[in-house]
Amino acid sequence: MASGKNESFRERKQRLRQSFIAQFPGRLARARELLAGLTSGTDPRAELETLHLIFHTIKGSGASFGFDSINASAKAAEQALREALDQNAGVTERLILDLDQELRTLEALDLVLEASPDPGPSFEIPARQAADGCTRERRQRLVYLCDDDPIIAQELSGQLSCFGYQVIPFVTLDALRHAFLSERPRAIIMDVVFPEGLDAGPAAIAALNASIERPVPCVFMSSRNDFSARLRAVQSGGNAYCAKPVNAVEMAEILDQLTNRNPPEPYHILIVDDDPDVAQFFSMVLEEAGMVTRVSNEPERVPDALDGFDADLVLMDLYMPNCSGPDLARVLRQMPGYLGLPIIYVSSETNADRQFKALEVGADGFLTKPLAPERLIAEVHLRAERMRTLRSLMIRDGLTGLFNHNTILQLLEVTKAACRRSQTNFCLAMIDVDHFKSVNDTYGHPVGDQVLMALSRTLRLRLREVDLVGRYGGEEFAIILVGADAEHAKSIMDELRADFAEVSFFADGVEFHCAFSGGIAAYPQFSTASALVDAADRALYRAKRTGRNRVEIATNTTEPANMPPAEPISSGGGEAQ
Numbered sequence: 001m002a003s004g005k006n007e008s009f010r011e012r013k014q015r016l017r018q019s020f021i022a023q024f025p026g027r028l029a030r031a032r033e034l035l036a037g038l039t040s041g042t043d044p045r046a047e048l049e050t051l052h053l054i055f056h057t058i059k060g061s062g063a064s065f066g067f068d069s070i071n072a073s074a075k076a077a078e079q080a081l082r083e084a085l086d087q088n089a090g091v092t093e094r095l096i097l098d099l100d101q102e103l104r105t106l107e108a109l110d111l112v113l114e115a116s117p118d119p120g121p122s123f124e125i126p127a128r129q130a131a132d133g134c135t136r137e138r139r140q141r142l143v144y145l146c147d148d149d150p151i152i153a154q155e156l157s158g159q160l161s162c163f164g165y166q167v168i169p170f171v172t173l174d175a176l177r178h179a180f181l182s183e184r185p186r187a188i189i190m191d192v193v194f195p196e197g198l199d200a201g202p203a204a205i206a207a208l209n210a211s212i213e214r215p216v217p218c219v220f221m222s223s224r225n226d227f228s229a230r231l232r233a234v235q236s237g238g239n240a241y242c243a244k245p246v247n248a249v250e251m252a253e254i255l256d257q258l259t260n261r262n263p264p265e266p267y268h269i270l271i272v273d274d275d276p277d278v279a280q281f282f283s284m285v286l287e288e289a290g291m292v293t294r295v296s297n298e299p300e301r302v303p304d305a306l307d308g309f310d311a312d313l314v315l316m317d318l319y320m321p322n323c324s325g326p327d328l329a330r331v332l333r334q335m336p337g338y339l340g341l342p343i344i345y346v347s348s349e350t351n352a353d354r355q356f357k358a359l360e361v362g363a364d365g366f367l368t369k370p371l372a373p374e375r376l377i378a379e380v381h382l383r384a385e386r387m388r389t390l391r392s393l394m395i396r397d398g399l400t401g402l403f404n405h406n407t408i409l410q411l412l413e414v415t416k417a418a419c420r421r422s423q424t425n426f427c428l429a430m431i432d433v434d435h436f437k438s439v440n441d442t443y444g445h446p447v448g449d450q451v452l453m454a455l456s457r458t459l460r461l462r463l464r465e466v467d468l469v470g471r472y473g474g475e476e477f478a479i480i481l482v483g484a485d486a487e488h489a490k491s492i493m494d495e496l497r498a499d500f501a502e503v504s505f506f507a508d509g510v511e512f513h514c515a516f517s518g519g520i521a522a523y524p525q526f527s528t529a530s531a532l533v534d535a536a537d538r539a540l541y542r543a544k545r546t547g548r549n550r551v552e553i554a555t556n557t558t559e560p561a562n563m564p565p566a567e568p569i570s571s572g573g574g575e576a577q
């Protein structure tokens with residue numbers, strides 16, 4: 001681990017420990033004061049609750065900052081108070097004596113002495129996500145493809161280049177080895193059977209990887225689909241296996257995963273803890289692991305903190321003044337949008353019954369303090385990842401991976417509200433594949449699906465991160481271009497249209513191309529979501545009516561809303577365009 005980063009983490013941790021040490025006497029004094037007034041107080045239960053919270057916090061924070069000496073006494077005091085509260089036993093002499101004794105032990109501690117030197121973190125925090133994901137996404141990635149059949153090698157390389165990969169085909173293993181020595185590719189696509197032998201492909205990959213430290217990701221492709229071929233491929237370090245004939249769209253998806261084309265958005269974690277030092281400590285650990293955090297020390301502020309944060313997960317303290325973790329979880333569960341938000345308690349509460357009770361209100365897990373940073377990172381990562389997967393299933397279209405119909409409409413509303421506030425332009429573009437029925441009728445539905453997947457990939461790859469792309473339905477797509485006026489949006493869509501028309505599709509040995517038409521409606525000329533959709537749709541139909549393979553801008557004039565009759569697929573060369 002780089003020492004600079006490690007040192008700064010240690011320094012910040014040290015600062016939080018110092019803050020804990022500085023606050024420790026004050027917390028004990030407050031406990032002493034409450035203890036002295038216990039027998040004469042007007043609301044002994046409330047005072048017992050406050051005392052319980054103080055000892056609980058001391059125990060949890062102390063453990064988090066590595067003060068083991070605090071644990072036994074704080075735990076004993078907390079337990080005695082918990083029992084008194086649970087049994088409604090009130091303030092007994094025994095309880096006061098026990099608390100007094102534990103408090104004396106704590107008051108006698110010298111944390112300053114104990115605190116130095118700081119042992120430092122005993123863990124490695126994974127490196128931050130690279131921040132240049134967007135630039136990298138647009139850069140072409142070098143891939144080697146080796147197949148002794150020159151037609152397959154050329155065809156597949158050509159198709160994959162439409163998906164943003166620079167694919168170099170080789171027809172011999174020797175040529176591949178030679179190229180590998182001079183420049184390392186991001187991935188290799190490898191045939192299995194070569195003139196050298198039935199397993200020559202996997203053997204060559206195993207040999208190449210044996211000579212380097214980090215193996216290059218490899219996808220095997222073969223007309224052999226038997227178990228032993230797949231086993232050999234796995235044993236040679238293959239990451240994926242495609243049976244021939246290879247589908248270029250699927251292969252592109254595999255390459256995306258292997259070359260990490262779309263680095264994931266960092267996880268967004270909200271930390272709720274009434275102890276600012278503990279909250280800061282968790283925040284520091286998670287941010288060092290590349291996550292984005294927001295901290296709230298007051299439960300009543302949590303809804304505001306969640307607003308606009310797009311949290312993947314909430315880490316929540318169990319005992320907080322005025323509003324416990326379970327109460328807060330209940331409040332959130334009753335608010336629109338937070339029903340499925342994962343809530344994980346982080347507490348030094350070890351009693352299984354109380355943990356279970358806290359979970360019953362709809363929380364998702366319990367992490368017990370003290371919590372080693374690497375465990376905190378792993379747990380948060382795992383749960384946030386699962387949340388993302390589930391959420392993605394709900395908001396994305398299964399075929400293309402784009403936002404589904406409902407989601408893109410919701411995003412249109414959200415964009416409109418944000419752009420109204422910031423007085424920013426945006427456009428809605430609706431596009432529709434031309435003569436798509438003919439593609440299905442001529443080449444079959446699965447080939448039609450490939451066209452839709454290829455179009456969605458073109459949109460995802462070429463548009464900016466801030467643009468939002470959804471499958472509006474069937475062969476129609478909706479794109480929200482933030483910050484663009486109508487003319488700018490038209491030039492972007494025209495460029496995309498030209499790119500897409502270049503993509504070669506192959507079916508039954510026939511090459512064909514597809515095109516799309518588009519309609520653009522600009523905000524604030526059309527100022528509601530439904531007016532935008534309506535206007536973009538009408539402009540789209542004008543584009544269809546006036547020849548297809550073109551993009552039109554919506555005007556305020558009334559236009560006919562009916563689709564023109566679809567023309568039959570053009571003959572000659574199998575062109576669907």
Ligand SMILES: Nc1nc2c(ncn2[C@@H]2O[C@H](COP(=O)(O)OP(=O)(O)OP(=O)(O)O)[C@@H](O)[C@H]2O)c(=O)[nH]1
Pocket residue numbers: 399432433434435436437438440444445446447448449452473474475544548563564565566567
């Ligand atoms: N393969 C495939 N086809 C789909 C899907 N969703 C809708 N379709 C087909 O898309 C076709 C749309 O055809 P039409 O609306 O007649 O229009 P078109 O042939 O694209 O002609 P124009 O839009 O007038 O250029 C229909 O045949 C639908 O069955 C899908 O998910 N996959």
